[in-house]
Amino acid sequence: MVQRLERAGLRSEILPTAGHPAVYGEWLQAGADRPTVLVYGHYDVQPPEPLELWHNPPFEPAIQDGRITARGVSDDKAPLLLTVQVFGAYLQTLGRLPVNLKVLFEGEEEVGSAHLPALVREQAARLQADMAISADGGMWSADFPSLTVSGRGLTALEFSVHGPASDLHSGRHGGALHNPLHALAAIIASLHDAQGRVAVEGFYDGIAPLSEEYRAGLRTLPFSDEEYLKFTGAAATYGEAGYSTLERQWNRPTVEVNGMWGGYTGEGSKTVLPAQAHAKLTCRLVPGQEPRRIRRLLEDHLRRATPPGVRLEFAPGEHAARAYQLPEGHPARRATLQVLQDVYGQVPLEVGMGGSIPILETFQEVLGVDTVLFSFAVGDENIHAPNEFFRVNRLYEGQHAWVRLLWALGEGLPPQQGEAHG
Amino acid sequence: MVQRLERAGLRSEILPTAGHPAVYGEWLQAGADRPTVLVYGHYDVQPPEPLELWHNPPFEPAIQDGRITARGVSDDKAPLLLTVQVFGAYLQTLGRLPVNLKVLFEGEEEVGSAHLPALVREQAARLQADMAISADGGMWSADFPSLTVSGRGLTALEFSVHGPASDLHSGRHGGALHNPLHALAAIIASLHDAQGRVAVEGFYDGIAPLSEEYRAGLRTLPFSDEEYLKFTGAAATYGEAGYSTLERQWNRPTVEVNGMWGGYTGEGSKTVLPAQAHAKLTCRLVPGQEPRRIRRLLEDHLRRATPPGVRLEFAPGEHAARAYQLPEGHPARRATLQVLQDVYGQVPLEVGMGGSIPILETFQEVLGVDTVLFSFAVGDENIHAPNEFFRVNRLYEGQHAWVRLLWALGEGLPPQQGEAHG
Numbered sequence: 001m002v003q004r005l006e007r008a009g010l011r012s013e014i015l016p017t018a019g020h021p022a023v024y025g026e027w028l029q030a031g032a033d034r035p036t037v038l039v040y041g042h043y044d045v046q047p048p049e050p051l052e053l054w055h056n057p058p059f060e061p062a063i064q065d066g067r068i069t070a071r072g073v074s075d076d077k078a079p080l081l082l083t084v085q086v087f088g089a090y091l092q093t094l095g096r097l098p099v100n101l102k103v104l105f106e107g108e109e110e111v112g113s114a115h116l117p118a119l120v121r122e123q124a125a126r127l128q129a130d131m132a133i134s135a136d137g138g139m140w141s142a143d144f145p146s147l148t149v150s151g152r153g154l155t156a157l158e159f160s161v162h163g164p165a166s167d168l169h170s171g172r173h174g175g176a177l178h179n180p181l182h183a184l185a186a187i188i189a190s191l192h193d194a195q196g197r198v199a200v201e202g203f204y205d206g207i208a209p210l211s212e213e214y215r216a217g218l219r220t221l222p223f224s225d226e227e228y229l230k231f232t233g234a235a236a237t238y239g240e241a242g243y244s245t246l247e248r249q250w251n252r253p254t255v256e257v258n259g260m261w262g263g264y265t266g267e268g269s270k271t272v273l274p275a276q277a278h279a280k281l282t283c284r285l286v287p288g289q290e291p292r293r294i295r296r297l298l299e300d301h302l303r304r305a306t307p308p309g310v311r312l313e314f315a316p317g318e319h320a321a322r323a324y325q326l327p328e329g330h331p332a333r334r335a336t337l338q339v340l341q342d343v344y345g346q347v348p349l350e351v352g353m354g355g356s357i358p359i360l361e362t363f364q365e366v367l368g369v370d371t372v373l374f375s376f377a378v379g380d381e382n383i384h385a386p387n388e389f390f391r392v393n394r395l396y397e398g399q400h401a402w403v404r405l406l407w408a409l410g411e412g413l414p415p416q417q418g419e420a421h422g
Numbered sequence: 423m424v425q426r427l428e429r430a431g432l433r434s435e436i437l438p439t440a441g442h443p444a445v446y447g448e449w450l451q452a453g454a455d456r457p458t459v460l461v462y463g464h465y466d467v468q469p470p471e472p473l474e475l476w477h478n479p480p481f482e483p484a485i486q487d488g489r490i491t492a493r494g495v496s497d498d499k500a501p502l503l504l505t506v507q508v509f510g511a512y513l514q515t516l517g518r519l520p521v522n523l524k525v526l527f528e529g530e531e532e533v534g535s536a537h538l539p540a541l542v543r544e545q546a547a548r549l550q551a552d553m554a555i556s557a558d559g560g561m562w563s564a565d566f567p568s569l570t571v572s573g574r575g576l577t578a579l580e581f582s583v584h585g586p587a588s589d590l591h592s593g594r595h596g597g598a599l600h601n602p603l604h605a606l607a608a609i610i611a612s613l614h615d616a617q618g619r620v621a622v623e624g625f626y627d628g629i630a631p632l633s634e635e636y637r638a639g640l641r642t643l644p645f646s647d648e649e650y651l652k653f654t655g656a657a658a659t660y661g662e663a664g665y666s667t668l669e670r671q672w673n674r675p676t677v678e679v680n681g682m683w684g685g686y687t688g689e690g691s692k693t694v695l696p697a698q699a700h701a702k703l704t705c706r707l708v709p710g711q712e713p714r715r716i717r718r719l720l721e722d723h724l725r726r727a728t729p730p731g732v733r734l735e736f737a738p739g740e741h742a743a744r745a746y747q748l749p750e751g752h753p754a755r756r757a758t759l760q761v762l763q764d765v766y767g768q769v770p771l772e773v774g775m776g777g778s779i780p781i782l783e784t785f786q787e788v789l790g791v792d793t794v795l796f797s798f799a800v801g802d803e804n805i806h807a808p809n810e811f812f813r814v815n816r817l818y819e820g821q822h823a824w825v826r827l828l829w830a831l832g833e834g835l836p837p838q839q840g841e842a843h844g
Contacts, residue, residue, distance in 0.1 A: 046692055053588070111690055152593065156691055165655020166475070167807040171574065171777025174706055175676035176650075176667045178660035182614060182679060188607035228598075233587020233697075238600035238731035245598045254597035257604060258694050263681035264702065268533055269578055269741060270468055271704050271777075272680050272806055275655075280686065282693050284596055309660035319691060355593025355693075384694055385589040 001043055001105055004081075008088030010103060015123065017115035020044060020107030024123070027091070027101045034410050035331070036100040038129035040359060040371065041080035041136055042109035045072030046384045053386035067389040074381035076136040078390040079398065080105060082376065083135045086402040098410025102129055106359065109136065112156065112319035113358045120359075120366045131331045132363045133405070137353065137373030142380065142391065144222060145340040145348040147333070148373045149326040150250060153285030154356035155295045156319035159302060161187065161262075161277045162311040170273040177273065178309030181262050184277035190305040191255050191281075195241040198255050200301040206288035210251055218246050221349060231380060250352025254284045255298065282319075284354060291320035321358030324371075332372045335408040343401045374405065423465055423527055426503075430510030432525060437545065439537035442466060442529030446545070449513070449523045456832050457753070458522040460551035462781060462793065463502035463558055464531035467494030468806045475808035489811040496803035498558040500812040501820065502527060504798065505557050508824040520832025524551055528781065531558065534578065534741035535780045542781075542788045553753045554785045555827070559775065559795030564802065564813065566644060567762040567770040569755070570795045571748040572672060575707030576778035577717045578741035581724060583609065583684075583699045584733040592695040599695065600731030603684050606699035609734075612727040613677050613703075617663040620677050622723040628710035632673055640668050643771060653802060672774025676706045677720065704741075706776060713742035743780030746793075754794045757830040765823045796827065 001023040005012035010025035023043070028036070048058035048071045056062040061070035068078065083103075090097045104127065106116050120127060140146040163180040164173070193199045225237050225245055239248040248254075262277030264270035283294055299314060306312045326333065340348040353373070360371045376398030382388045427434035427447035434447035445465070450458070470480035470493045478484040483492035490500065505525075512519045526549065528538050542549060562568045585602040586595070615621045647659050647667055661670040670676075684699030686692035705716055721736060728734045748755065762770040775795070782793045798820030804810045 047686070047688060047690075049686070049688065050589075110692075154593070154693075158691075163656055166804065166809075167472075168654060169777060169806045170676075170678045170680055170704060171576070171706055172671065172775075172801055172805075173654065174678040174704075174776065175661045175670040175674055176659055176776075177654060177656045178658070179678060181682045182610065185607040185610035185679070185682070188604065189611035192604060232590060232595065232599060234585055234599045234731060235733055236600070236731040237598055238729070239597045248597040249594065252597055254592075256592045256596040256601060256693075256695065257607070257685065258592055258692060258696075259685035259687045260603045260607070260699070261683040261687040263679065264469070264471070265681045265683040265700070266469060266471065268469075269580075269702065269704070270532075270680060270806060271576075271678075273678065274680075277682070278687070280691065282592060282596075282691070284593055307660070309656060309658040311657055353594075354596065354598075355591060379594055382588065383594075384591045384692060387588075 009091030025103035075383035132371035137375040138377035151324035153323035158315035180277040431513035447525035497805035559797040560799035573746035575745035580737035602699040
């Protein structure tokens with residue numbers, strides 16, 4: 001990354017952290033009258049497993065039918081790489097950028113950016129900027145340009161249920177000791193009620209109801225449950241009673257089990273009463289929910305839900321981010337909408353995001369800047385799953401849009417041609 | 423196995439099946455006035471996983487503190503091997519055995535003896551015997567000789583819960599589709615009620631209540647919950663309300679989850695809403711429960727418990743055995759009790775067994791003989807678990823006892839010296 005940034009014409013260096021290092025780059029010769037823009041992205045990727053479901057090896061990219069398939073190509077390598085190509089193109093053609101540029105590419109986004117807040121605090125003076133733009137994020141649909149105006153927060157929790165000291169024969173002992181798998185199932189089942197609501201006490205406290213105006217706006221978006229089910233292959237939508245699919249994705253919090261395991265999971269049969277069972281949970285959060293408070297409520301619930309005869313143990317580690325909301329008056333909001341309209345010839349939609357980008361909160365708290373998400377990934381590109389892909393045409397559209405956005409931020413927008421809505 | 427039996431002096435051959443072959447051996451020159459005894463055992467073992475919990479490699483036996491540690495040493499390699507040593511000792515010293523002997527060692531006991539019933543039917547004429555004695559089974563305690571007079575039956579069922587067509591990002595989609603892990607947890611949790619009873623409709627139908635006399639007998643056995651918890655390392659006993667630990671282990675049926683898995687189970691975090699979740703179940707059965715009927719009841723329950731938005735799928739395969747009860751008048755019952763008393767100098771206990779030996783049912787149905795369990799394994803030897811072991815002294819005690827038992831069955835018991843009880 002450092003070499004790529006240097007080749008593009010930025011001064012660059014590695015910023016060590018207690019985990020994977022971050023990469024910093026800068027070009028600050030646009031002049032004091034030009035804004036300073038901090039560009040964010042991440043070079044790390046999710047684990048590629050399960051490997052057997054990939055059509056090509058996950059780290060040997062294949063191009064077919066206008067798609068590049070590889071782990072990380074959509075989240076976040078291609079969206080990040082195209083920004084570097086734009087910086088280089090400016091510096092190699094005009095010999096300058098329209099703005100003062102700072103770049104921060106991290107290596108721990110997929111594990112909750114655990115060490116980045118400390119780094120940003122340590123480097124706060126150097127990272128000072130007028131606004132942040134993220135190459136991570138992703139558009140809602142391949143058919144409609146969009147600006148993401150909200151994202152859900154996150155808290156994560158891994159725990160184990162311990163029963164006997166070692167695995168026992170389930171014929172000999174079954175029925176006489178609590179099976180940690182039974183206990184785990186009961187605990188997980190207790191997290192939701194029959195209406196799909198989270199049953200953790202206090203979980204929904206402090207969340208403002210959705211306005212009728214907002215909900216009406218959502219209903220005008222080009223989205224149908226039918227198409228969504230076709231895309232995901234699920235048999236039916238399912239979730240918190242009283243909310244639409246988009247509301248459930250963007251505006252309502254969740255408790256989600258990401259992994260659960262215990263006992264014998266290989267081929268054939270093994271009649272074991274296992275010593276342990278495990279689960280990994282994440283909560284998606286909305287404005288009004290403080291991640292640490294939610295984690296504490298969840299821990300309390302899990303303790304109360306643990307039946308006699310087994311013991312609960314929480315894995316160490318925090319992984320938390322508040323929900324995100326792009327302010328109406330953000331300095332890049334109007335420019336972003338205009339550039340998308342110019343590149344795509346369509347009025348962009350303003351949409352929510354179910355996922356989380358923890359670093360946005362740190363930029364807000366430490367640097368005092370809000371972040372615009374300006375990624376050319378799309379929500380259907382199998383991120384975090386086998387056969388992650390990125391559309392080749394979006395490499396070009398993304399470069400085009402970033403060239404225009406930096407220009408608009410530095411040189412100003414041309415006279416306004418239309419108004420974004422959605 | 424064939425070579426070992428031939429070296430001992432038996433005529434031996436491999437009997438192929440559609441799965442792992444069985445091994446047959448015979449020595450039939452004791453004379454028509456002597457009984458024919460069919461000896462059963464199995465050479466296959468459980469999978470050794472999880473490997474990291476073994477103190478020595480599971481297939482490189484280690485001897486320490488009077489114990490041999492290796493996968494399969496207790497279930498059923500040592501108990502089987504010592505019978506072959508006894509056959510050889512008779513033939514090499516006296517030149518004869520006290521009984522006509524047939525030996526059947528199978529290779530699929532740990533996967534439910536799937537192909538053995540067909541083999542026994544096919545070879546029924548050749549396997550004809552007056553009684554069967556099993557080298558598989560195991561004694562209840564290292565401190566008290568015992569005869570096992572009952573065993574629970576078995577039925578097994580593996581199933582999957584399918585949601586979206588592939589793994590999805592849990593941030594983007596969480597809350598809008600049913601997570602197969604949530605559905606699986608709810609399904610598993612529905613199998614038991616809050617009193618630890620199996621909640622499958624009709625599950626307990628046809629089971630006779632335990633007699634007060636039987637229950638009183640159990641209470642006289644040298645067993646305490648406190649010692650049991652010390653041995654297993656569990657925090658508390660737990661099971662069907664209204665029954666003692668031994669009743670729960672020996673006389674009450676169960677539904678047990680042996681394995682459960684789905685989503686991301688590696689190190690760290692992966693925010694996935696998985697496409698599938700899986701579970702392996704076994705039921706332990708008691709007299710009055712027909713395995714195929716119980717499996718059907720369980721399937722019906724699972725179907726009813728499956729929430730909308732996911733799809734249930736049963737894995738192929740049956741794995742079933744009825745519960746076992748040693749008849750009072752079995753021709754080897756009195757001899758067995760006497761031999762144990764002579765070898766150990768203690769009146770043997772009559773005990774139940776929580777586990778299942780599916781072949782006992784086949785011997786009853788096809789050959790018309792009941793089986794005495796005469797194994798020198800003990801219930802605390804970590805069978806089906808890491809660090810399975812066998813006590814070295816029991817190799818000698820077992821050989822001693824088998825020599826005496828075959829003698830008693832062929833030559834008759836000496837005048838009775840005592841009466842077994844317990």
